[in-house]
Amino acid sequence: MARDKERACRNCHLITRKNICPQCKTHTLSDKFDGICIILDPENSELAKKMNITVAGKYALRVR
Numbered sequence: 001m002a003r004d005k006e007r008a009c010r011n012c013h014l015i016t017r018k019n020i021c022p023q024c025k026t027h028t029l030s031d032k033f034d035g036i037c038i039i040l041d042p043e044n045s046e047l048a049k050k051m052n053i054t055v056a057g058k059y060a061l062r063v064r
């Protein structure tokens, strides 16, 4: 499956196909990121707490 041009926000690590982060409303997006995690239930996810994620979605583990 070909991956569309996905980019990760340097600020909140959210992965998006838009030119702007829908969460931070900033353009601090990078196409260089490692690892993808999908947070379905941020309130009950240790990883989400560690990464300060409060909104469900697809996130990059590391943004370069």
Ligand SMILES: [Zn+2]
Pocket: 009, 010, 011, 012, 013, 014, 021, 022, 023, 024, 025
């Ligand atoms: Zn963001």
